[in-house]
Amino acid sequence: MKFYSFAFGCRVNEAEKEALDKQLLNEGMIFDEKNPDIFIINTCSVTQKAEREARNLIYQTKRKLPNTKIVITGCAATYWQKNNLYKDLPIDLLVDNLNKEFLAKIIKKRLFQSSQFDLRGRQWTDKTIQNQLISSKFLSSKRMMVKIQDGCQRFCSFCIVPYLRGLPKSYKIKEIVKYINSLNNQKNNHKDKKCHPELVSGSHFSEVILTAINTEAFGYDTGESFIDLIDEIIKKTSIPRISFGSIHPWSINSQFINFYQKILTVNRLVNFFHIPLQSGSNAILKIMKRGYTREEFLEKLENLKKINPYLFLATDIIVGFLEETEKEFEETYEFLEKSPLSRFHIFRFSKRQNTAAYYLAKKLKEPTVEEKKKRAKILKTLSDKKFSLFQEKNLGRFSNALILNKKENDFYEGLLDNQLPVFISTDKKIQPGDIIKVKVEKINSGKLIAKMI
Ligand code: SF4
16 A cells, blocks of 8 residues: 655644655555555645635645545544535645544555444553654754644634644653653664655764744643753764754743753753744734733843844744734834844734634734735835845854765755754765854855855
8 A cells, every 4th residue: 555645734743744755654554656546635724825724735636646545634633623624625634633643554454454443532641752754854954853742821812723732742851752762762764665866874863853832832731841852862972963843932931941041051952942932013912812922022032132143043933814904014014124034934914713813803903914914015015125134144164064965066055053054065975964163254146155174
Protein backbone atom coordinates (compact mmCIF):
# COMPACT_ATOMS: atom_id res chain seq x y z
CA MET A 1 0.00 0.00 0.00
CA LYS A 2 1.48 3.32 -1.07
CA PHE A 3 0.78 6.67 0.55
CA TYR A 4 1.62 10.32 0.21
CA SER A 5 0.79 13.16 2.59
CA PHE A 6 0.70 16.94 2.61
CA ALA A 7 0.27 19.53 5.38
CA PHE A 8 -1.11 23.05 5.10
CA GLY A 9 -0.64 25.76 7.67
CA CYS A 10 1.48 25.89 10.78
CA ARG A 11 4.50 23.91 11.87
CA VAL A 12 2.39 21.89 14.27
CA ASN A 13 0.50 20.59 11.24
CA GLU A 14 3.81 19.75 9.57
CA ALA A 15 5.04 17.91 12.67
CA GLU A 16 1.77 15.97 12.84
CA LYS A 17 2.04 15.00 9.19
CA GLU A 18 5.48 13.57 9.79
CA ALA A 19 4.30 11.70 12.88
CA LEU A 20 1.61 10.18 10.71
CA ASP A 21 4.13 9.26 8.01
CA LYS A 22 6.08 7.33 10.58
CA GLN A 23 2.96 5.53 11.80
CA LEU A 24 2.09 4.55 8.23
CA LEU A 25 5.62 3.30 7.56
CA ASN A 26 5.39 1.28 10.76
CA GLU A 27 2.09 -0.16 9.55
CA GLY A 28 4.00 -1.48 6.53
CA MET A 29 2.96 1.13 3.98
CA ILE A 30 5.30 2.63 1.40
CA PHE A 31 5.93 6.29 0.67
CA ASP A 32 5.13 7.16 -2.96
CA GLU A 33 4.74 10.70 -4.17
CA LYS A 34 3.72 9.95 -7.77
CA ASN A 35 1.02 7.31 -7.61
CA PRO A 36 -0.16 6.72 -4.05
CA ASP A 37 -3.10 4.52 -3.08
CA ILE A 38 -3.90 6.98 -0.31
CA PHE A 39 -3.30 10.71 -0.19
CA ILE A 40 -3.62 12.29 3.25
CA ILE A 41 -4.11 16.04 3.61
CA ASN A 42 -3.62 17.74 6.98
CA THR A 43 -5.74 20.86 6.52
CA CYS A 44 -5.67 24.34 8.09
CA SER A 45 -8.63 26.52 8.99
CA VAL A 46 -6.98 29.68 10.21
CA THR A 47 -8.33 31.73 7.29
CA GLN A 48 -10.87 31.21 4.53
CA LYS A 49 -7.95 31.24 2.09
CA ALA A 50 -6.31 28.29 3.87
CA GLU A 51 -9.55 26.35 3.57
CA ARG A 52 -9.93 27.22 -0.08
CA GLU A 53 -6.44 25.94 -0.80
CA ALA A 54 -7.21 22.63 0.90
CA ARG A 55 -10.43 22.25 -1.10
CA ASN A 56 -8.57 23.01 -4.32
CA LEU A 57 -5.95 20.38 -3.55
CA ILE A 58 -8.66 17.79 -2.88
CA TYR A 59 -10.35 18.47 -6.24
CA GLN A 60 -7.05 18.60 -8.12
CA THR A 61 -5.93 15.31 -6.60
CA LYS A 62 -9.21 13.62 -7.48
CA ARG A 63 -8.88 14.79 -11.08
CA LYS A 64 -5.25 13.76 -11.39
CA LEU A 65 -5.42 10.52 -9.43
CA PRO A 66 -9.03 9.28 -9.67
CA ASN A 67 -8.22 5.91 -8.07
CA THR A 68 -6.35 7.35 -5.09
CA LYS A 69 -8.26 7.40 -1.84
CA ILE A 70 -8.30 10.85 -0.29
CA VAL A 71 -8.15 11.19 3.48
CA ILE A 72 -8.51 14.58 5.14
CA THR A 73 -7.76 15.57 8.70
CA GLY A 74 -6.71 18.66 10.67
CA CYS A 75 -8.43 21.90 11.55
CA ALA A 76 -10.37 22.60 8.34
CA ALA A 77 -11.54 18.98 8.16
CA THR A 78 -12.75 19.23 11.78
CA TYR A 79 -14.43 22.55 11.02
CA TRP A 80 -16.16 21.14 7.93
CA GLN A 81 -17.34 18.13 9.87
CA LYS A 82 -18.76 20.26 12.69
CA ASN A 83 -20.55 22.55 10.26
CA ASN A 84 -21.57 19.90 7.75
CA LEU A 85 -19.52 21.45 4.98
CA TYR A 86 -17.79 18.37 3.59
CA LYS A 87 -20.60 16.49 1.84
CA ASP A 88 -19.72 17.77 -1.64
CA LEU A 89 -16.02 16.89 -1.34
CA PRO A 90 -14.67 13.86 -3.24
CA ILE A 91 -13.06 12.36 -0.14
CA ASP A 92 -12.97 8.81 1.17
CA LEU A 93 -12.38 9.50 4.83
CA LEU A 94 -12.47 12.43 7.23
CA VAL A 95 -10.75 12.12 10.60
CA ASP A 96 -11.20 15.00 13.03
CA ASN A 97 -8.51 16.44 15.28
CA LEU A 98 -9.67 14.42 18.26
CA ASN A 99 -8.87 11.17 16.47
CA LYS A 100 -5.95 12.37 14.37
CA GLU A 101 -3.27 10.61 16.37
CA PHE A 102 -4.90 7.25 15.52
CA LEU A 103 -5.11 8.08 11.82
CA ALA A 104 -2.86 5.28 10.58
CA LYS A 105 -4.95 2.64 12.32
CA ILE A 106 -8.21 4.25 11.22
CA ILE A 107 -7.04 4.28 7.60
CA LYS A 108 -6.14 0.62 7.81
CA LYS A 109 -9.42 -0.37 9.37
CA ARG A 110 -11.80 1.92 7.54
CA LEU A 111 -10.32 1.97 4.09
CA PHE A 112 -8.86 -1.47 3.78
CA GLN A 113 -10.71 -3.79 6.15
CA SER A 114 -14.12 -2.11 6.19
CA SER A 115 -14.66 -2.94 9.87
CA GLN A 116 -15.91 -0.27 12.23
CA PHE A 117 -13.32 1.37 14.42
CA ASP A 118 -14.76 3.37 17.26
CA LEU A 119 -12.23 5.66 18.89
CA ARG A 120 -14.49 7.65 21.10
CA GLY A 121 -13.14 7.89 24.60
CA ARG A 122 -9.49 7.33 23.58
CA GLN A 123 -7.13 9.45 25.62
CA TRP A 124 -3.99 11.44 24.91
CA THR A 125 -1.17 9.44 26.49
CA ASP A 126 2.55 9.80 26.96
CA LYS A 127 2.99 6.85 24.65
CA THR A 128 1.70 8.82 21.69
CA ILE A 129 4.94 10.80 21.64
CA GLN A 130 6.59 7.65 20.34
CA ASN A 131 4.59 8.01 17.18
CA GLN A 132 6.08 11.32 16.20
CA LEU A 133 8.49 11.74 13.37
CA ILE A 134 11.06 14.11 12.14
CA SER A 135 9.85 16.11 9.21
CA SER A 136 10.83 14.92 5.75
CA LYS A 137 10.88 18.53 4.60
CA PHE A 138 13.46 19.31 7.23
CA LEU A 139 15.02 15.90 7.41
CA SER A 140 17.39 16.40 4.49
CA SER A 141 19.18 19.08 6.50
CA LYS A 142 19.03 17.00 9.68
CA ARG A 143 16.40 19.03 11.43
CA MET A 144 13.72 17.22 13.42
CA MET A 145 10.39 18.73 14.21
CA VAL A 146 8.83 17.77 17.51
CA LYS A 147 5.34 18.65 18.66
CA ILE A 148 5.42 19.44 22.37
CA GLN A 149 1.89 20.67 22.96
CA ASP A 150 -1.55 20.93 21.38
CA GLY A 151 -4.70 22.98 22.03
CA CYS A 152 -5.23 26.44 23.44
CA GLN A 153 -7.12 28.08 26.28
CA ARG A 154 -6.81 31.70 25.10
CA PHE A 155 -9.82 32.04 22.82
CA CYS A 156 -8.55 35.14 21.02
CA SER A 157 -11.70 36.54 19.43
CA PHE A 158 -10.65 35.86 15.82
CA CYS A 159 -9.30 32.35 16.33
CA ILE A 160 -11.00 29.07 15.57
CA VAL A 161 -8.13 26.91 16.85
CA PRO A 162 -9.34 26.31 20.46
CA TYR A 163 -12.68 25.07 19.08
CA LEU A 164 -10.95 22.63 16.77
CA ARG A 165 -8.01 21.48 18.85
CA GLY A 166 -9.54 21.68 22.30
CA LEU A 167 -7.91 22.72 25.56
CA PRO A 168 -4.13 22.49 26.13
CA LYS A 169 -2.45 19.10 26.31
CA SER A 170 1.31 18.77 26.70
CA TYR A 171 3.80 16.00 26.41
CA LYS A 172 5.96 15.40 29.48
CA ILE A 173 9.49 16.79 29.40
CA LYS A 174 10.95 13.36 30.12
CA GLU A 175 9.10 11.86 27.17
CA ILE A 176 10.14 14.67 24.82
CA VAL A 177 13.81 14.31 25.80
CA LYS A 178 13.58 10.54 25.44
CA TYR A 179 11.97 10.92 22.05
CA ILE A 180 14.62 13.36 20.78
CA ASN A 181 17.39 11.05 21.96
CA SER A 182 15.72 8.01 20.44
CA LEU A 183 15.59 9.71 17.03
CA ASN A 184 19.04 11.18 17.34
CA ASN A 185 20.62 7.86 18.21
CA GLN A 186 18.45 5.76 15.94
CA LYS A 187 20.24 3.64 13.38
CA ASN A 188 18.66 3.90 9.99
CA ASN A 189 16.36 0.90 9.73
CA HIS A 190 14.39 2.08 6.74
CA LYS A 191 17.08 1.34 4.19
CA ASP A 192 15.29 -1.66 2.77
CA LYS A 193 11.94 0.05 2.54
CA LYS A 194 10.78 2.55 0.01
CA CYS A 195 10.20 5.55 2.20
CA HIS A 196 11.19 9.17 2.49
CA PRO A 197 14.30 9.48 0.34
CA GLU A 198 15.91 11.57 3.06
CA LEU A 199 15.67 8.81 5.63
CA VAL A 200 18.40 6.80 3.97
CA SER A 201 20.98 9.36 4.96
CA GLY A 202 20.75 8.29 8.60
CA SER A 203 19.79 10.25 11.65
CA HIS A 204 22.18 12.36 13.63
CA PHE A 205 20.39 15.60 13.96
CA SER A 206 21.66 19.15 13.90
CA GLU A 207 18.51 20.95 15.05
CA VAL A 208 15.32 20.22 16.91
CA ILE A 209 12.37 22.51 16.15
CA LEU A 210 9.86 22.53 19.00
CA THR A 211 6.33 23.18 17.76
CA ALA A 212 3.30 24.11 19.83
CA ILE A 213 -0.09 25.70 19.26
CA ASN A 214 0.56 27.93 22.28
CA THR A 215 3.91 27.69 24.09
CA GLU A 216 2.38 29.56 27.04
CA ALA A 217 0.14 26.58 27.70
CA PHE A 218 3.00 24.09 27.71
CA GLY A 219 2.83 22.23 31.02
CA TYR A 220 -0.57 23.57 32.15
CA ASP A 221 -1.83 20.02 32.40
CA THR A 222 1.42 18.38 33.52
CA GLY A 223 2.69 21.00 35.99
CA GLU A 224 5.91 21.50 34.02
CA SER A 225 7.40 24.63 32.45
CA PHE A 226 8.53 25.62 28.98
CA ILE A 227 11.81 26.96 30.34
CA ASP A 228 12.50 23.63 32.07
CA LEU A 229 11.82 21.88 28.79
CA ILE A 230 14.49 23.90 26.94
CA ASP A 231 16.90 23.53 29.85
CA GLU A 232 16.47 19.76 29.90
CA ILE A 233 16.92 19.48 26.15
CA ILE A 234 20.16 21.46 26.47
CA LYS A 235 21.38 19.29 29.34
CA LYS A 236 20.19 15.87 28.26
CA THR A 237 20.51 15.79 24.49
CA SER A 238 23.43 16.48 22.19
CA ILE A 239 21.43 18.28 19.48
CA PRO A 240 23.54 21.35 18.61
CA ARG A 241 20.66 23.67 17.73
CA ILE A 242 17.29 24.12 19.41
CA SER A 243 14.61 26.34 17.90
CA PHE A 244 10.87 27.02 18.08
CA GLY A 245 8.19 27.11 15.41
CA SER A 246 6.69 30.09 17.21
CA ILE A 247 7.03 31.36 20.73
CA HIS A 248 3.93 33.08 22.03
CA PRO A 249 3.95 36.51 23.67
CA TRP A 250 2.81 35.23 27.06
CA SER A 251 5.84 32.92 27.22
CA ILE A 252 8.18 35.91 27.01
CA ASN A 253 8.09 36.88 30.68
CA SER A 254 10.91 38.01 32.98
CA GLN A 255 11.89 34.38 33.77
CA PHE A 256 12.21 33.60 30.10
CA ILE A 257 14.25 36.76 29.41
CA ASN A 258 16.62 35.92 32.31
CA PHE A 259 16.87 32.35 31.07
CA TYR A 260 17.69 33.53 27.55
CA GLN A 261 20.47 35.72 28.93
CA LYS A 262 21.84 32.82 30.96
CA ILE A 263 21.99 30.35 28.11
CA LEU A 264 23.19 32.74 25.41
CA THR A 265 26.82 31.70 25.85
CA VAL A 266 25.88 28.02 25.55
CA ASN A 267 25.09 28.96 21.95
CA ARG A 268 22.56 26.21 21.32
CA LEU A 269 19.26 28.08 21.29
CA VAL A 270 18.77 29.49 17.80
CA ASN A 271 18.54 33.28 18.03
CA PHE A 272 15.29 33.55 16.13
CA PHE A 273 11.91 34.11 17.77
CA HIS A 274 8.68 34.28 15.84
CA ILE A 275 6.31 35.99 18.28
CA PRO A 276 2.76 36.58 16.98
CA LEU A 277 1.64 40.17 17.68
CA GLN A 278 -1.47 40.37 15.41
CA SER A 279 -1.98 44.16 15.65
CA GLY A 280 -0.01 47.24 16.68
CA SER A 281 -3.15 49.11 17.77
CA ASN A 282 -4.26 48.84 21.39
CA ALA A 283 -7.91 49.28 20.43
CA ILE A 284 -7.69 46.32 18.03
CA LEU A 285 -5.67 44.17 20.43
CA LYS A 286 -8.46 44.68 22.94
CA ILE A 287 -11.18 43.51 20.53
CA MET A 288 -8.94 40.59 19.62
CA LYS A 289 -8.70 39.75 23.36
CA ARG A 290 -4.94 39.32 23.18
CA GLY A 291 -4.42 40.36 26.80
CA TYR A 292 -1.46 42.71 26.22
CA THR A 293 -0.87 46.23 24.96
CA ARG A 294 1.57 47.26 22.26
CA GLU A 295 3.71 48.90 24.95
CA GLU A 296 3.98 45.65 26.90
CA PHE A 297 4.80 43.72 23.75
CA LEU A 298 7.45 46.26 22.75
CA GLU A 299 9.07 46.06 26.18
CA LYS A 300 9.50 42.31 25.79
CA LEU A 301 11.11 42.75 22.37
CA GLU A 302 13.45 45.46 23.58
CA ASN A 303 14.55 43.43 26.60
CA LEU A 304 15.38 40.51 24.34
CA LYS A 305 17.25 42.72 21.89
CA LYS A 306 19.28 44.25 24.72
CA ILE A 307 20.61 40.78 25.48
CA ASN A 308 21.38 40.01 21.86
CA PRO A 309 21.23 42.69 19.15
CA TYR A 310 21.52 39.99 16.48
CA LEU A 311 18.39 38.22 17.66
CA PHE A 312 16.07 37.92 14.66
CA LEU A 313 12.50 38.80 15.65
CA ALA A 314 9.51 38.06 13.42
CA THR A 315 5.76 38.19 13.88
CA ASP A 316 2.26 37.54 12.53
CA ILE A 317 -0.09 40.42 11.76
CA ILE A 318 -3.78 40.34 10.89
CA VAL A 319 -4.93 43.25 8.73
CA GLY A 320 -8.53 44.30 8.25
CA PHE A 321 -9.80 43.11 11.60
CA LEU A 322 -13.09 44.46 12.94
CA GLU A 323 -13.03 48.23 13.59
CA GLU A 324 -9.63 48.65 11.96
CA THR A 325 -9.92 52.04 10.27
CA GLU A 326 -7.04 53.91 8.62
CA LYS A 327 -6.14 55.26 12.07
CA GLU A 328 -5.67 51.85 13.69
CA PHE A 329 -3.87 50.58 10.62
CA GLU A 330 -1.47 53.51 10.79
CA GLU A 331 -0.83 52.75 14.46
CA THR A 332 0.11 49.20 13.45
CA TYR A 333 2.33 50.47 10.67
CA GLU A 334 4.09 52.94 12.93
CA PHE A 335 4.54 50.30 15.65
CA LEU A 336 6.05 47.80 13.22
CA GLU A 337 8.28 50.43 11.65
CA LYS A 338 9.80 51.44 14.99
CA SER A 339 9.85 48.04 16.68
CA PRO A 340 12.82 45.64 16.49
CA LEU A 341 10.68 43.21 14.43
CA SER A 342 12.41 42.39 11.16
CA ARG A 343 9.86 40.26 9.33
CA PHE A 344 6.07 39.95 9.42
CA HIS A 345 3.72 37.32 8.06
CA ILE A 346 0.56 39.13 7.07
CA PHE A 347 -2.89 37.58 7.11
CA ARG A 348 -6.09 39.19 5.91
CA PHE A 349 -8.86 38.83 8.47
CA SER A 350 -11.68 36.47 7.58
CA LYS A 351 -14.51 35.53 9.92
CA ARG A 352 -14.54 31.99 11.24
CA GLN A 353 -17.88 30.59 12.29
CA ASN A 354 -18.40 30.15 16.07
CA THR A 355 -15.62 32.55 17.08
CA ALA A 356 -16.36 35.68 19.10
CA ALA A 357 -15.36 37.81 16.10
CA TYR A 358 -18.00 36.05 14.00
CA TYR A 359 -20.71 37.35 16.31
CA LEU A 360 -19.03 40.72 16.95
CA ALA A 361 -19.02 41.30 13.18
CA LYS A 362 -22.78 41.69 13.34
CA LYS A 363 -22.35 45.02 15.10
CA LEU A 364 -18.72 46.06 14.45
CA LYS A 365 -17.42 47.41 11.17
CA GLU A 366 -15.22 45.24 8.99
CA PRO A 367 -12.88 46.75 6.36
CA THR A 368 -13.61 45.90 2.72
CA VAL A 369 -11.68 43.29 0.73
CA GLU A 370 -9.89 46.08 -1.17
CA GLU A 371 -8.85 47.80 2.06
CA LYS A 372 -7.51 44.53 3.45
CA LYS A 373 -5.56 43.85 0.25
CA LYS A 374 -4.09 47.34 0.20
CA ARG A 375 -3.05 47.19 3.86
CA ALA A 376 -1.50 43.74 3.45
CA LYS A 377 0.54 45.05 0.52
CA ILE A 378 1.75 48.10 2.46
CA LEU A 379 2.88 45.93 5.37
CA LYS A 380 4.60 43.47 3.04
CA THR A 381 6.67 46.33 1.61
CA LEU A 382 7.59 47.44 5.12
CA SER A 383 8.49 43.87 6.10
CA ASP A 384 10.80 43.55 3.07
CA LYS A 385 12.47 46.85 3.95
CA LYS A 386 13.02 45.89 7.58
CA PHE A 387 14.31 42.48 6.57
CA SER A 388 16.91 44.12 4.28
CA LEU A 389 17.98 46.41 7.12
CA PHE A 390 18.47 43.42 9.38
CA GLN A 391 20.48 41.66 6.69
CA GLU A 392 22.74 44.73 6.50
CA LYS A 393 23.17 44.68 10.26
CA ASN A 394 24.55 41.15 9.95
CA LEU A 395 27.29 42.10 7.48
CA GLY A 396 30.76 41.33 8.80
CA ARG A 397 29.45 38.94 11.45
CA PHE A 398 31.03 35.61 12.36
CA SER A 399 28.42 32.96 12.98
CA ASN A 400 27.80 29.28 12.69
CA ALA A 401 25.62 28.16 9.80
CA LEU A 402 23.55 25.05 9.30
CA ILE A 403 23.82 23.80 5.72
CA LEU A 404 20.46 23.20 4.04
CA ASN A 405 21.46 22.16 0.54
CA LYS A 406 23.93 22.61 -2.27
CA LYS A 407 23.35 25.13 -5.02
CA GLU A 408 25.42 25.36 -8.18
CA ASN A 409 29.06 26.56 -8.40
CA ASP A 410 30.25 25.59 -4.91
CA PHE A 411 27.45 27.59 -3.29
CA TYR A 412 25.49 26.20 -0.38
CA GLU A 413 22.30 27.48 1.17
CA GLY A 414 22.34 27.71 4.94
CA LEU A 415 20.92 29.32 8.06
CA LEU A 416 22.93 31.51 10.40
CA ASP A 417 22.70 31.13 14.18
CA ASN A 418 19.72 33.53 14.04
CA GLN A 419 18.04 31.61 11.19
CA LEU A 420 18.83 34.29 8.58
CA PRO A 421 19.16 32.58 5.20
CA VAL A 422 22.66 32.79 3.78
CA PHE A 423 24.55 31.60 0.71
CA ILE A 424 27.99 30.21 1.45
CA SER A 425 30.79 29.79 -1.02
CA THR A 426 33.36 27.09 -0.36
CA ASP A 427 35.23 24.45 -2.30
CA LYS A 428 35.39 22.26 0.79
CA LYS A 429 33.26 19.14 0.85
CA ILE A 430 30.31 19.86 3.12
CA GLN A 431 26.94 18.16 3.50
CA PRO A 432 23.40 19.27 4.27
CA GLY A 433 23.03 19.21 8.05
CA ASP A 434 26.65 20.20 8.68
CA ILE A 435 27.24 23.15 10.96
CA ILE A 436 30.17 25.29 9.85
CA LYS A 437 31.74 28.60 10.81
CA VAL A 438 31.20 31.48 8.39
CA LYS A 439 31.82 35.17 7.97
CA VAL A 440 29.01 37.21 6.41
CA GLU A 441 30.56 39.27 3.63
CA LYS A 442 28.02 40.98 1.41
CA ILE A 443 24.51 41.20 0.05
CA ASN A 444 23.94 40.19 -3.53
CA SER A 445 20.49 40.48 -5.19
CA GLY A 446 18.83 40.53 -1.78
CA LYS A 447 20.76 37.49 -0.53
CA LEU A 448 23.34 37.36 2.25
CA ILE A 449 26.62 35.92 1.05
CA ALA A 450 29.13 34.40 3.48
CA LYS A 451 32.38 32.53 3.22
CA MET A 452 33.39 29.47 5.17
CA ILE A 453 36.22 30.13 7.62
S1 SF4 B 1 -3.21 32.04 21.39
FE1 SF4 B 1 -5.00 32.94 20.38
S2 SF4 B 1 -4.42 32.90 18.20
FE2 SF4 B 1 -3.06 31.46 19.22
S3 SF4 B 1 -4.11 29.45 19.05
FE3 SF4 B 1 -4.69 30.35 21.02
S4 SF4 B 1 -6.64 31.40 20.59
FE4 SF4 B 1 -5.63 31.04 18.62
